[in-house]
Amino acid sequence: MEDEMDLEQLCSGPRNEKNLHECLGGVFGGYSFQMESPFHSLNVLDGEAADEETIIDDFDIKDYVDPSMLGCFFPSAGLGHGRRGPRRKSISARVEVGELFGSQYPRTSGGGKGSRSRKNNDHWTKDEMIALVDGVSRKGIGRWSKVKRVYFSTSIRTPVHLKDKWRNLVRACKAKSASKKKVKVQKATEMIVQRFRRQILALEAMHLGKKKK
DNA sequence: GTAGGGTTACTT
């Protein structure tokens, strides 16, 4: 697929914003669905300007989620599924409920059945992931504390959690273009990957490009 | 504070 070629180029190719947008143009050319609006402005990642909030004009995460909800997550103890890894329908009723109501409440397993010594065992909600993508788009990869402060101030998520989740998201995005997986990604992740894959990969590519300099 | 490898727990 041309899609995969473009993604490869995206992952290894772009070294500056101009090139990146050229790559993105190619990627967009391969699509005729999904997002109406193309992309965050990426100059947020350009040099030290990343310290400042960047206004996103042509694309806004809030098209997808109520702005007042972003960065406002609360743990709800005792609701745990006590599991990690892919979750099956039979044991994930809570996910369905959460999605129905656009839940901002990650499910914890603290004290729940089957939980071990780990404090948090929450699977990320769709909205949390959206907030993460939004935060990283604005603050930049590696500014985990900043993202935490602004977007997850009341959440149980730590900067390390954000970093780990971003890593998982990037991996999921890359896996998406690889051949069929043995294990499917979880539903919420799948949705995020579908919607934000190009954006996540582009941010990652920019980050990698910067690191090499 | 962050990056990246490791561990644990789960599914196919």
Next chain:
DNA sequence: AAGTAACCCTAC
């Protein structure tokens, strides 16, 4: 066995 996902550990 191999894959995903969340969290832990530790060097820098």
